[in-house]
Amino acid sequence: MAHIIFTQQLARFMPVPKLEVQAADLRGALDGAFAGNARLRGYVLDDQGCLRENVVIFIDGQRSRDRVLLADALRPDSQIYILQALSGG
Incomplete structure (x- = not known):
């Protein structure tokens, strides 16, 4: 199963559990992660279901x-890290 890890930046705003999901692509994994947590979904995705500008996702280090579309393919053992994108100087 793919592992979804939310970094600690998000923990300031809401509980961010580590999750295991079975999905072929990133969209399926996120749908599974957000099934019971609309607030977390709203932080990661915008109203159209696209990744918010202030959020970055890494899959297996990439x-x-x-x-x-969030159609990036996953392996059965993929590691998905979701974090807040930081900017500024």
Whole structure:
């Protein structure tokens, strides 16, 4: 099963459990993660279901490429890290 890890930046705003999901792509994994937590979904995805500008996702050490469809493929043992994108100087 793929593992979803939310970094501690998100923990300031809400509980962020480590989750295991079975999914073929990032969209399926996120749908599974957000099934019982609409507030967490609202922090990660916008009203159209796209990744918010202030959020970055890494899959197996590589930044996700598809911010709209979230169709990045997953392996059965993928590690998905969801974090707040930081900017500024």
